[in-house]
Amino acid sequence: MTEEKKDFFVSDISLSYQYTAGNATTRFLNKVAEGKLVAQKCPKCSAVYVPPRGSCPRCGIATEEELELPDTGAVESFTIVHIPIPGNPIVPPYVSAMIRLDGADISFLHLIQEIDLAEIRIGMRVQAVWKDKSEWGTTLENIKWFKPTGEDDVDPLVFKFKE
Amino acid sequence: MIEAAVIGVGQTKYEAKRRDVSMGGLVRKAIDKAMLAAEVDWDAIDAVILGKAPDMFEGVMMPELSLVDAIGANGKPLLRVHTAGSVGGSTAVIAASHVCSGNFDTVLTVTYEKQSESNATWALSPKYPYSPHINAGAGGYFAPYMREYIRRYDAPENIGWKVAVKDRLNALKNPLAHLQIPGIDENMVAETPMLWEPLRYLESCPSSDGACAMVISNKKLAESRNAAWIKGMAVRSEGTLSAGRDEVNPQGGQDCAKDIYDQAGITNPFKEIDCAEIYVPFSWYEPMWLENLHFCDLGEGWKLTEKGATEIEGDIPFNMSGGVLSSNPIGASGMIRFGEACLQVTNQAGDHQVDGANVAMGHAYGGAAQFFAMWIVSNKK
Numbered sequence: 001m002t003e004e005k006k007d008f009f010v011s012d013i014s015l016s017y018q019y020t021a022g023n024a025t026t027r028f029l030n031k032v033a034e035g036k037l038v039a040q041k042c043p044k045c046s047a048v049y050v051p052p053r054g055s056c057p058r059c060g061i062a063t064e065e066e067l068e069l070p071d072t073g074a075v076e077s078f079t080i081v082h083i084p085i086p087g088n089p090i091v092p093p094y095v096s097a098m099i100r101l102d103g104a105d106i107s108f109l110h111l112i113q114e115i116d117l118a119e120i121r122i123g124m125r126v127q128a129v130w131k132d133k134s135e136w137g138t139t140l141e142n143i144k145w146f147k148p149t150g151e152d153d154v155d156p157l158v159f160k161f162k163e
Numbered sequence: 164m165i166e167a168a169v170i171g172v173g174q175t176k177y178e179a180k181r182r183d184v185s186m187g188g189l190v191r192k193a194i195d196k197a198m199l200a201a202e203v204d205w206d207a208i209d210a211v212i213l214g215k216a217p218d219m220f221e222g223v224m225m226p227e228l229s230l231v232d233a234i235g236a237n238g239k240p241l242l243r244v245h246t247a248g249s250v251g252g253s254t255a256v257i258a259a260s261h262v263c264s265g266n267f268d269t270v271l272t273v274t275y276e277k278q279s280e281s282n283a284t285w286a287l288s289p290k291y292p293y294s295p296h297i298n299a300g301a302g303g304y305f306a307p308y309m310r311e312y313i314r315r316y317d318a319p320e321n322i323g324w325k326v327a328v329k330d331r332l333n334a335l336k337n338p339l340a341h342l343q344i345p346g347i348d349e350n351m352v353a354e355t356p357m358l359w360e361p362l363r364y365l366e367s368c369p370s371s372d373g374a375c376a377m378v379i380s381n382k383k384l385a386e387s388r389n390a391a392w393i394k395g396m397a398v399r400s401e402g403t404l405s406a407g408r409d410e411v412n413p414q415g416g417q418d419c420a421k422d423i424y425d426q427a428g429i430t431n432p433f434k435e436i437d438c439a440e441i442y443v444p445f446s447w448y449e450p451m452w453l454e455n456l457h458f459c460d461l462g463e464g465w466k467l468t469e470k471g472a473t474e475i476e477g478d479i480p481f482n483m484s485g486g487v488l489s490s491n492p493i494g495a496s497g498m499i500r501f502g503e504a505c506l507q508v509t510n511q512a513g514d515h516q517v518d519g520a521n522v523a524m525g526h527a528y529g530g531a532a533q534f535f536a537m538w539i540v541s542n543k544k
Contacts, residue, residue, distance in 0.1 A: 047406030057402035079306030161407030
């Protein structure tokens with residue numbers, strides 16, 4: 001029996017870090033912990049950001065005005081992930097979707113469940129399914145996933161930004 | 164602008180695992196080939212510009228520290244560049260800018276990735292601090308944009324398969340290309356597993372080890388070499404989360420392309436550019452970039468692909484080398500595009516040469532489709 005000569009070795013690294021959210025995200029996450037989705041609006045172009053980062057990238061100015069948005073929206077686009085992703089706990093296949101909340105001008109990624117995968121489409125109306133209140137924290141993981149509402153689809157043209 | 168030209172391009176063989184070399188050995192193999200092609204020795208090199216994609220891809224932080232010797236930067240200016248997947252392109256632009264500044268006659272630039280040493284999909288799929296753990300690699304990130312392109316312009320499913328086949332047939336003409344799949348056809352692609360809908364396995368780039376280097380010089384050396392003269396170069400970026408951002412047709416890409424065409428005096432890129440190496444890591448990015456880079460009107464990109472315009476014999480050949488779909492050492496993938504454009508206009512591309520190529524384009528994009536780097540090269544000063 002010959003022993004195979006090894007020309008590499010395995011070295012592990014791990015990393016934990018303290019994330020400083022900043023003023024705008026801190027305000028947003030403290031509201032998320034109460035089950036509210038609070039967007040920020042640009043005073044110049046009126047773009048509504050959720051999650052907000054405290055400024056409008058289009059105009060380069062602070063977004064101090066806050067407004068609560070509903071937990072309903074539509075699918076701007078999506079993919080169905082069929083392969084396991086290293087380090088990711090979600091079991092495929094699953095829908096990763098760009099969710100556009102009603103009244104928002106950007107989307108964020110979240111899961112869609114309680115759906116036949118063949119039914120998912122751009123423009124589909126969805127609503128958040130929240131975890132039990134006892135499990136809420138300062139994270140969008142308070143929303144387990146989004147599910148279809150059964151309402152008529154929106155025209156994808158609504159996703160186009162109008163100043 | 165002071166003239167600058169690429170006088171030597173060096174590439175390693177691209178493979179899934181280059182266990183025969185360390186990172187230092189890998190970059191040095193590309194450098195040696197580039198310097199041999201450029202007919203220069205180390206005394207001629209005034210600065211070294213290194214580029215690489217995220218350090219998390221190998222888990223080796225600040226590789227420029229340990230690579231100083233291997234890239235010959237002892238006693239010379241060294242700069243490391245990082246702009247995610249576009250880094251190979253932006254590194255070339257920064258190296259050329261050193262020459263254009265007038266402060267450096269000849270600059271060596273090298274980019275690499277040794278993906279086998281860790282797992283880039285893992286590195287691209289972190290859990291963000293206040294979000295669900297949903298990131299699913301580059302394919303998972305870009306697939307929704309490709310789906311939106313398909314919806315917007317009602318493109319048939321087989322366009323993606325067609326790009327996947329075309330680039331892999333080109334790879335068979337490039338001995339350095341990683342994927343070599345004789346007999347590949349649309350059926351074979353269509354039967355491979357779905358990874359991130361609408362993308363199938365063979366519509367996605369491989370994970371490769373490899374390096375690409377270039378020697379860039381001013382007219383003192385270039386006038387006596389088979390040189391690819393840089394006629395226009397630019398980089399652009401845009402914010403990730405901006406209202407009104409169109410990820411299917413990013414403004415940064417449009418503006419960057421217009422900038423290099425203006426510099427090169429190109430008014431009709433479809434007619435005036437003979438061939439292009441464009442960053443297409445997933446099949447649908449070919450028609451998307453045909454439109455974004457102004458080779459055709461919006462919605463017409465998939466029709467150009469469908470009628471074979473991007474084949475080597477076509478009106479606007481794309482990715483004659485096999486492209487990112489055939490070899491993807493991420494940090495080097497942009498520079499390979501830029502270097503292959505040079506090989507085309509200097510008639511050094513071997514079996515994947517486009518006959519009579521005088522003007523060629525190199526392109527790279529990266530991040531959340533938010534970083535862009537491009538150049539135009541010509542065999543005429």
